[in-house]
Amino acid sequence: MPNKTIVVKIGGSTLGSHDTTLEDVVELQKCGTQVVVVHGGGKVITDWLSKQGVVAKFVSGERTTDKPTLDVAIAVLAGLVNKELVAAITGLGGKAAGISGVDGKLVSSTIKNPEMGYVGGITGTDLSLLNALLKSGFVPVVSTVCFNTSGKKDEPQILNVNADAVAGEIAAALNAGRLVFLTDVDGIHDASGRIIGKLSPSEAEDLIATGVANGGMIPKIKACLKATACKGAACIIDGRQPHALLQDVKGKISGTVIQ
Numbered sequence: 001m002p003n004k005t006i007v008v009k010i011g012g013s014t015l016g017s018h019d020t021t022l023e024d025v026v027e028l029q030k031c032g033t034q035v036v037v038v039h040g041g042g043k044v045i046t047d048w049l050s051k052q053g054v055v056a057k058f059v060s061g062e063r064t065t066d067k068p069t070l071d072v073a074i075a076v077l078a079g080l081v082n083k084e085l086v087a088a089i090t091g092l093g094g095k096a097a098g099i100s101g102v103d104g105k106l107v108s109s110t111i112k113n114p115e116m117g118y119v120g121g122i123t124g125t126d127l128s129l130l131n132a133l134l135k136s137g138f139v140p141v142v143s144t145v146c147f148n149t150s151g152k153k154d155e156p157q158i159l160n161v162n163a164d165a166v167a168g169e170i171a172a173a174l175n176a177g178r179l180v181f182l183t184d185v186d187g188i189h190d191a192s193g194r195i196i197g198k199l200s201p202s203e204a205e206d207l208i209a210t211g212v213a214n215g216g217m218i219p220k221i222k223a224c225l226k227a228t229a230c231k232g233a234a235c236i237i238d239g240r241q242p243h244a245l246l247q248d249v250k251g252k253i254s255g256t257v258i259q
Contacts, residue, residue: 005134007175007227008245009167010085011042011183021182022085024245025139034134035088035140036170037096040163041081045151048072060165063155065117065160073160078102078141085141092142096139101146102158109146109159111121120146120159122166125173141167153187164216168223171232179227181220182247187256188213188221201225224258233259 006028010021012240016159027036042063044155046056049072057064064071082098089096096244101107106129109120133140144166148159149150187195187202199207204221213221217236224234238246247253 005036005174005185006249007036007038007167007171007174007176008165008180008224009179009181010037010039011163011181011239019088021035021245022088022094022241024094024243026089026092027246028249029094029137029139035128036134036176037085037139038163038167038170038172039077039079039081039085039141041077043141044081045069045076048076055171059116061106063119063160064115065119067118067156070158074145074158076089077160078145080142082141085159089139094139095137096141096238097133098141098143098199099129099133100143101161105143106130106145107144107161107169108149109130109145109161110148110150111155111159116157120148120161122146122161122169123149125169126198127173130170130174136146142170143184162219164219164223165226168226168234171227171234172229173224175232176227177232178249179224179232179234180237180245181224181234182244183220184238184240185236186238186254187236188217195254195258196256197254199256201228204236204258221258228258233257 025035078100086096086098105126108124109122112121132139144161144163145158146161148157148189190196227234234257237244
């Protein structure tokens with residue numbers, strides 16, 4: 001049976017309006033719920049790359065990563081964005097600790113497609129550090145640069161891994177009761193543009209196979225499927241709505257639930 005741990009994925013596109021999300025995280029923590037925050041930072045990475053004249057490239061919703069892009073991703077994700085989120089949670093009265101997939105080999109990876117550059121595919125997880133933080137009453141805030149286990153000298157030891165995939169993997173490994181994606185859309189839409197309230201895993205897979213779900217929604221759905229394999233629920237909701245996270249936990253917000 002799934003436990004009551006909640007994994008919350010904050011998308012890079014919603015970081016600019018995440019104030020009530022972090023308030024909700026602190027409220028849940030104070031109520032005794034174990035919360036893990038997994039964050040992206042794509043928009044911030046793109047902004048920093050553009051300052052250097054580098055154009056971001058995406059394939060099926062995932063960023064391709066050459067060495068200059070990887071350096072910026074590590075600095076932005078594990079540094080700037082991660083510590084801003086930790087500071088914000090702390091400032092709201094919560095307890096948080098910022099880590100990455102590299103720390104404690106939380107998430108192991110190898111290069112999954114040379115055409116994507118230094119983008120990692122997940123090969124395993126080690127929850128030792130994450131569980132220690134949760135047991136100590138902290139909200140782990142996880143950036144998704146991860147450890148490269150290949151051991152090849154011509155490859156960097158840190159890879160950029162899709163944050164949606166990391167959230168799904170951590171939720172599955174924790175046997176979390178709920179995985180919540182806070183995005184800049186109101187859920188998954190059908191072919192006619194109408195929001196779909198509930199989906200079974202097979203129905204979600206069909207949306208990818210038929211091309212109804214595309215772009216950045218693909219890794220989110222795949223992550224949801226990973227999490228729901230452990231009998232938990234996975235939700236994709238509009239993180240721009242005030243207190244969307246708390247409302248979702250209470251069953252009072254619309255979006256898409258895969259269960």
